[in-house]
Amino acid sequence: MNQPHPRLPEFKYYQPKSSKEAVDFLDKHADQSRPYAGGTDCFNQVRDRRILPQYLVDLKSIGGFRDIKFDPKKGLTVGAAVPLNEIIFHPKVKQHYPVLIDAAREVGGYQLRNRATLVGNLCNASPCGDTIGPCLVYLSKVHIVGPGGKRKVDLKDFFEGPGKTSLKPGEIVESISFPIPPAGAKGAYQSIGRNKFGDLAIAAVTVLGYEKKDNPSGYEFLLTLTAVAPTVIFANLAQDILRMQPITHSILEQAAAACSEACKPIDDIRSSARYRRDMIRMLALRGLEETCKLLNLPL
Ligand SMILES: Cc1cc2nc3c(=O)[nH]c(=O)nc-3n(C[C@H](O)[C@H](O)[C@H](O)COP(=O)(O)OP(=O)(O)OC[C@H]3O[C@@H](n4cnc5c(N)ncnc54)[C@H](O)[C@@H]3O)c2cc1C
Missing domain, CATH: 3.30.43.10 (Uridine Diphospho-n-acetylenolpyruvylglucosamine Reductase, domain 2)
Incomplete structure:
Protein backbone atom coordinates (compact mmCIF):
# COMPACT_ATOMS: atom_id res chain seq x y z
CA MET A 1 0.00 0.00 0.00
CA LEU A 59 14.64 28.36 18.24
CA LYS A 60 12.42 27.66 21.28
CA SER A 61 15.19 27.73 23.92
CA ILE A 62 16.63 31.09 22.97
CA GLY A 63 16.40 33.57 25.86
CA GLY A 64 13.55 36.06 25.37
CA PHE A 65 11.96 34.19 22.46
CA ARG A 66 9.08 33.02 24.68
CA ASP A 67 8.30 36.53 26.02
CA ILE A 68 5.25 38.70 25.38
CA LYS A 69 5.85 42.27 26.56
CA PHE A 70 3.43 45.19 26.66
CA ASP A 71 4.28 48.83 27.27
CA PRO A 72 1.41 51.37 27.35
CA LYS A 73 3.51 53.84 25.29
CA LYS A 74 5.48 51.53 22.97
CA GLY A 75 2.96 48.73 22.44
CA LEU A 76 3.29 44.97 22.17
CA THR A 77 6.30 42.77 21.43
CA VAL A 78 5.87 39.04 20.79
CA GLY A 79 8.93 36.76 20.81
CA ALA A 80 9.53 34.38 17.92
CA ALA A 81 8.72 31.24 19.91
CA VAL A 82 5.46 32.38 21.56
CA PRO A 83 2.67 29.92 20.66
CA LEU A 84 -0.58 31.35 19.32
CA ASN A 85 -2.63 30.26 22.34
CA GLU A 86 -0.49 32.42 24.64
CA ILE A 87 -1.26 35.41 22.43
CA ILE A 88 -4.96 34.56 22.24
CA PHE A 89 -5.29 34.44 26.06
CA HIS A 90 -3.10 37.46 26.84
CA PRO A 91 -5.23 40.23 28.46
CA LYS A 92 -3.30 43.11 26.84
CA VAL A 93 -3.63 41.56 23.38
CA LYS A 94 -7.35 41.16 24.01
CA GLN A 95 -7.64 44.80 25.09
CA HIS A 96 -5.56 46.45 22.37
CA TYR A 97 -5.29 44.02 19.41
CA PRO A 98 -8.56 42.01 19.35
CA VAL A 99 -8.52 41.49 15.57
CA LEU A 100 -5.23 39.58 15.93
CA ILE A 101 -6.97 37.25 18.38
CA ASP A 102 -9.92 36.72 16.02
CA ALA A 103 -7.52 35.70 13.25
CA ALA A 104 -5.21 33.60 15.44
CA ARG A 105 -8.24 31.56 16.55
CA GLU A 106 -8.75 30.57 12.90
CA VAL A 107 -5.33 28.84 12.72
CA GLY A 108 -5.87 25.05 12.85
CA GLY A 109 -7.27 23.56 16.07
CA TYR A 110 -6.56 24.21 19.76
CA GLN A 111 -3.74 21.65 20.03
CA LEU A 112 -2.00 23.05 16.96
CA ARG A 113 -2.18 26.57 18.42
CA ASN A 114 -0.36 25.34 21.56
CA ARG A 115 2.59 24.75 19.27
CA ALA A 116 2.29 27.02 16.22
CA THR A 117 3.76 30.51 16.59
CA LEU A 118 2.78 33.92 15.22
CA VAL A 119 6.28 34.53 13.85
CA GLY A 120 6.24 31.07 12.21
CA ASN A 121 2.98 31.99 10.47
CA LEU A 122 4.64 35.17 9.11
CA CYS A 123 7.96 33.52 8.14
CA ASN A 124 6.11 30.75 6.32
CA ALA A 125 4.77 33.59 4.10
CA SER A 126 1.76 31.71 2.81
CA PRO A 127 -0.66 34.01 0.97
CA CYS A 128 -3.38 32.41 3.13
CA GLY A 129 -1.63 32.83 6.51
CA ASP A 130 -4.44 33.87 8.84
CA THR A 131 -2.49 36.20 11.14
CA ILE A 132 -0.76 38.22 8.39
CA GLY A 133 -3.70 40.59 7.69
CA PRO A 134 -4.13 41.70 11.32
CA CYS A 135 -0.35 42.11 11.75
CA LEU A 136 -0.41 44.36 8.64
CA VAL A 137 -3.32 46.57 9.71
CA TYR A 138 -1.79 46.96 13.19
CA LEU A 139 1.36 48.27 11.37
CA SER A 140 3.72 45.73 12.94
CA LYS A 141 7.48 45.53 12.47
CA VAL A 142 9.65 42.44 12.22
CA HIS A 143 12.88 42.41 14.27
CA ILE A 144 15.59 40.49 12.48
CA VAL A 145 19.08 39.39 13.48
CA GLY A 146 21.69 37.91 11.18
CA PRO A 147 25.37 37.74 10.32
CA GLY A 148 25.25 41.48 9.46
CA GLY A 149 23.67 42.47 12.81
CA LYS A 150 20.14 43.55 13.69
CA ARG A 151 17.57 45.26 11.48
CA LYS A 152 13.90 46.18 11.66
CA VAL A 153 11.48 45.84 8.73
CA ASP A 154 7.88 47.03 8.34
CA LEU A 155 5.83 43.88 7.90
CA LYS A 156 4.42 45.29 4.63
CA ASP A 157 7.96 45.08 3.18
CA PHE A 158 8.70 41.60 4.55
CA PHE A 159 6.87 39.44 1.99
CA GLU A 160 8.25 38.85 -1.51
CA GLY A 161 5.96 36.09 -2.81
CA PRO A 162 4.41 32.78 -1.80
CA GLY A 163 6.81 31.26 0.77
CA LYS A 164 9.33 34.06 0.19
CA THR A 165 10.40 36.76 2.63
CA SER A 166 13.14 39.37 2.67
CA LEU A 167 15.14 37.26 5.17
CA LYS A 168 18.71 36.75 3.98
CA PRO A 169 20.72 33.54 4.54
CA GLY A 170 21.61 33.14 8.21
CA GLU A 171 18.95 35.62 9.39
CA ILE A 172 16.19 34.85 11.85
CA VAL A 173 13.27 36.84 13.22
CA GLU A 174 13.65 37.54 16.93
CA SER A 175 10.27 39.15 17.52
CA ILE A 176 7.40 41.14 16.07
CA SER A 177 6.32 44.48 17.55
CA PHE A 178 3.07 46.42 17.31
CA PRO A 179 2.57 50.13 18.08
CA ILE A 180 -0.41 51.13 20.20
CA PRO A 181 -3.35 51.30 17.73
CA PRO A 182 -5.05 54.69 17.12
CA ALA A 183 -7.50 55.66 19.90
CA GLY A 184 -10.88 53.99 19.52
CA ALA A 185 -9.74 51.70 16.67
CA LYS A 186 -12.09 48.78 15.99
CA GLY A 187 -11.93 46.03 13.45
CA ALA A 188 -12.90 42.62 12.20
CA TYR A 189 -11.40 39.49 10.63
CA GLN A 190 -13.72 37.74 8.19
CA SER A 191 -12.62 34.50 6.56
CA ILE A 192 -14.06 31.54 4.73
CA GLY A 193 -12.65 28.03 4.35
CA ARG A 194 -13.87 24.70 2.98
CA ASN A 195 -15.05 23.71 6.44
CA LYS A 196 -15.61 25.56 9.68
CA PHE A 197 -12.68 24.15 11.67
CA GLY A 198 -9.00 24.16 10.92
CA ASP A 199 -8.93 24.58 7.13
CA LEU A 200 -6.77 27.19 5.46
CA ALA A 201 -8.62 30.30 4.30
CA ILE A 202 -10.06 30.32 0.78
CA ALA A 203 -10.34 34.09 1.19
CA ALA A 204 -10.20 36.49 4.13
CA VAL A 205 -10.46 40.21 4.82
CA THR A 206 -9.08 42.20 7.76
CA VAL A 207 -10.53 45.62 8.59
CA LEU A 208 -9.31 48.22 11.08
CA GLY A 209 -11.18 51.53 11.31
CA TYR A 210 -10.80 54.62 13.46
CA GLU A 211 -11.78 58.29 13.56
CA LYS A 212 -9.45 60.62 11.67
CA LYS A 213 -10.74 64.17 11.62
CA ASP A 214 -8.37 65.34 8.80
CA ASN A 215 -9.89 62.88 6.31
CA PRO A 216 -12.93 64.10 4.30
CA SER A 217 -14.91 61.10 5.56
CA GLY A 218 -13.74 61.67 9.16
CA TYR A 219 -12.48 58.08 9.26
CA GLU A 220 -9.53 55.95 8.21
CA PHE A 221 -9.99 52.30 7.31
CA LEU A 222 -7.17 49.82 6.69
CA LEU A 223 -8.15 46.73 4.71
CA THR A 224 -6.10 43.68 3.76
CA LEU A 225 -7.01 40.76 1.52
CA THR A 226 -5.80 37.22 2.21
CA ALA A 227 -5.43 34.21 -0.12
CA VAL A 228 -6.23 36.18 -3.28
CA ALA A 229 -2.76 37.33 -4.44
CA PRO A 230 0.85 36.06 -4.16
CA THR A 231 1.10 37.86 -0.80
CA VAL A 232 -1.48 39.34 1.55
CA ILE A 233 -2.23 42.80 0.11
CA PHE A 234 -3.66 46.13 1.21
CA ALA A 235 -6.82 47.15 -0.70
CA ASN A 236 -5.57 50.66 -1.49
CA LEU A 237 -8.44 51.85 -3.69
CA ALA A 238 -11.03 50.68 -1.15
CA GLN A 239 -9.11 52.54 1.57
CA ASP A 240 -9.15 55.72 -0.58
CA ILE A 241 -12.92 55.43 -1.18
CA LEU A 242 -13.53 55.18 2.57
CA ARG A 243 -11.16 58.09 3.25
CA MET A 244 -12.65 60.52 0.70
CA GLN A 245 -16.43 60.17 1.01
CA PRO A 246 -18.94 60.24 3.88
CA ILE A 247 -19.43 56.73 5.21
CA THR A 248 -22.78 55.34 4.05
CA HIS A 249 -23.86 51.79 3.26
CA SER A 250 -23.51 52.51 -0.44
CA ILE A 251 -19.88 53.63 0.12
CA LEU A 252 -19.19 50.39 2.00
CA GLU A 253 -20.57 48.50 -1.02
CA GLN A 254 -18.32 50.49 -3.36
CA ALA A 255 -15.31 49.77 -1.16
CA ALA A 256 -16.18 46.05 -1.05
CA ALA A 257 -16.40 46.02 -4.87
CA ALA A 258 -12.97 47.71 -5.02
CA CYS A 259 -11.57 44.94 -2.78
CA SER A 260 -12.89 42.35 -5.22
CA GLU A 261 -11.27 44.27 -8.13
CA ALA A 262 -7.93 44.37 -6.29
CA CYS A 263 -7.70 40.55 -6.10
CA LYS A 264 -5.43 38.48 -8.29
CA PRO A 265 -6.71 35.06 -7.21
CA ILE A 266 -5.80 31.65 -8.61
CA ASP A 267 -7.80 28.47 -9.19
CA ASP A 268 -6.57 25.70 -6.91
CA ILE A 269 -7.72 22.61 -5.06
CA ARG A 270 -9.57 24.70 -2.45
CA SER A 271 -11.42 27.16 -4.65
CA SER A 272 -11.86 28.71 -8.06
CA ALA A 273 -10.48 32.20 -8.64
CA ARG A 274 -13.99 33.47 -9.40
CA TYR A 275 -15.40 32.17 -6.11
CA ARG A 276 -12.51 33.79 -4.22
CA ARG A 277 -13.20 37.13 -5.90
CA ASP A 278 -16.92 36.93 -5.04
CA MET A 279 -16.18 35.91 -1.46
CA ILE A 280 -13.81 38.85 -0.98
CA ARG A 281 -16.59 41.28 -1.87
CA MET A 282 -18.96 39.60 0.61
CA LEU A 283 -16.33 39.31 3.40
CA ALA A 284 -15.21 42.93 2.92
CA LEU A 285 -18.78 44.19 3.19
CA ARG A 286 -19.37 42.09 6.33
CA GLY A 287 -16.10 43.23 7.87
CA LEU A 288 -16.86 46.89 7.15
CA GLU A 289 -20.42 46.61 8.48
CA GLU A 290 -19.16 44.94 11.66
CA THR A 291 -16.45 47.57 12.12
CA CYS A 292 -18.88 50.47 11.59
CA LYS A 293 -21.20 48.93 14.18
CA LEU A 294 -18.34 48.69 16.69
CA LEU A 295 -17.44 52.33 15.92
CA ASN A 296 -21.10 53.33 16.54
CA LEU A 297 -21.11 54.79 13.05
CA PRO A 298 -24.69 55.04 11.74
CA LEU A 299 -25.03 53.92 8.11
C1 LIG B 1 -3.15 20.71 10.56
C2 LIG B 1 -2.67 22.10 10.25
C3 LIG B 1 -3.60 23.13 10.15
C4 LIG B 1 -3.17 24.42 9.86
N1 LIG B 1 -4.11 25.40 9.74
C5 LIG B 1 -3.72 26.67 9.48
C6 LIG B 1 -4.69 27.71 9.35
O1 LIG B 1 -5.90 27.51 9.48
N2 LIG B 1 -4.23 28.97 9.08
C7 LIG B 1 -2.90 29.25 8.92
O2 LIG B 1 -2.55 30.40 8.70
N3 LIG B 1 -1.97 28.27 9.03
C8 LIG B 1 -2.33 27.00 9.30
N4 LIG B 1 -1.40 26.00 9.41
C9 LIG B 1 0.02 26.33 9.17
C10 LIG B 1 0.87 26.56 10.46
O3 LIG B 1 0.36 25.90 11.58
C11 LIG B 1 1.02 28.05 10.78
O4 LIG B 1 1.61 28.71 9.67
C12 LIG B 1 1.88 28.29 12.05
O5 LIG B 1 1.61 29.55 12.59
C13 LIG B 1 3.37 28.16 11.79
O6 LIG B 1 4.06 28.39 13.01
P1 LIG B 1 5.24 27.43 13.47
O7 LIG B 1 5.85 28.05 14.67
O8 LIG B 1 4.77 26.04 13.63
O9 LIG B 1 6.21 27.55 12.20
P2 LIG B 1 7.43 26.61 11.81
O10 LIG B 1 6.92 25.39 11.15
O11 LIG B 1 8.33 26.45 12.98
O12 LIG B 1 8.14 27.55 10.75
C14 LIG B 1 7.46 27.94 9.57
C15 LIG B 1 8.46 28.53 8.58
O13 LIG B 1 9.03 29.73 9.11
C16 LIG B 1 10.43 29.59 9.31
N5 LIG B 1 10.67 30.19 10.64
C17 LIG B 1 10.00 29.90 11.79
N6 LIG B 1 10.42 30.72 12.77
C18 LIG B 1 11.38 31.51 12.24
C19 LIG B 1 12.17 32.58 12.76
N7 LIG B 1 12.06 32.99 14.01
N8 LIG B 1 13.05 33.19 11.93
C20 LIG B 1 13.16 32.79 10.64
N9 LIG B 1 12.42 31.80 10.08
C21 LIG B 1 11.54 31.18 10.88
C22 LIG B 1 10.75 28.11 9.23
O14 LIG B 1 12.05 27.88 8.70
C23 LIG B 1 9.67 27.63 8.29
O15 LIG B 1 10.04 27.86 6.97
C24 LIG B 1 -1.78 24.69 9.68
C25 LIG B 1 -0.85 23.65 9.82
C26 LIG B 1 -1.28 22.37 10.09
C27 LIG B 1 -0.26 21.28 10.22
Missing part, protein backbone atom coordinates in the same frame (compact mmCIF):
# COMPACT_ATOMS: atom_id res chain seq x y z
CA ASN A 2 1.24 3.50 -0.76
CA GLN A 3 2.10 5.47 2.37
CA PRO A 4 0.23 8.79 2.13
CA HIS A 5 2.63 10.29 4.67
CA PRO A 6 6.19 9.02 4.32
CA ARG A 7 8.39 9.05 7.41
CA LEU A 8 10.59 12.00 8.23
CA PRO A 9 13.99 11.75 6.60
CA GLU A 10 17.11 11.76 8.81
CA PHE A 11 18.25 15.17 10.06
CA LYS A 12 20.46 16.54 12.84
CA TYR A 13 18.93 18.61 15.62
CA TYR A 14 20.55 21.76 17.00
CA GLN A 15 19.24 23.76 19.94
CA PRO A 16 20.95 27.15 20.34
CA LYS A 17 20.55 29.10 23.60
CA SER A 18 21.10 32.56 22.10
CA SER A 19 20.37 34.41 18.85
CA LYS A 20 24.13 34.63 18.25
CA GLU A 21 24.54 30.85 18.50
CA ALA A 22 21.60 30.36 16.12
CA VAL A 23 22.86 32.90 13.59
CA ASP A 24 26.46 31.59 13.69
CA PHE A 25 25.21 28.05 13.08
CA LEU A 26 22.77 29.01 10.31
CA ASP A 27 25.45 31.14 8.65
CA LYS A 28 28.02 28.32 8.80
CA HIS A 29 25.56 25.75 7.42
CA ALA A 30 23.77 28.16 5.09
CA ASP A 31 22.31 25.78 2.50
CA GLN A 32 21.92 22.80 4.81
CA SER A 33 20.06 24.21 7.81
CA ARG A 34 16.59 25.53 8.61
CA PRO A 35 15.31 27.34 11.70
CA TYR A 36 11.97 26.42 13.20
CA ALA A 37 9.78 27.33 16.18
CA GLY A 38 6.53 25.32 16.44
CA GLY A 39 7.48 23.17 13.46
CA THR A 40 3.86 22.84 12.30
CA ASP A 41 4.76 24.03 8.79
CA CYS A 42 8.43 23.08 8.78
CA PHE A 43 8.08 19.40 9.71
CA ASN A 44 5.37 18.87 7.07
CA GLN A 45 7.65 20.38 4.45
CA VAL A 46 10.51 18.10 5.54
CA ARG A 47 8.22 15.05 5.69
CA ASP A 48 6.95 15.76 2.16
CA ARG A 49 10.57 16.34 0.95
CA ARG A 50 9.74 19.91 -0.16
CA ILE A 51 12.81 20.94 1.84
CA LEU A 52 15.60 18.56 2.88
CA PRO A 53 17.81 20.33 5.43
CA GLN A 54 20.65 18.43 7.06
CA TYR A 55 20.13 20.41 10.29
CA LEU A 56 16.96 21.66 11.95
CA VAL A 57 17.64 24.55 14.31
CA ASP A 58 15.13 24.71 17.18
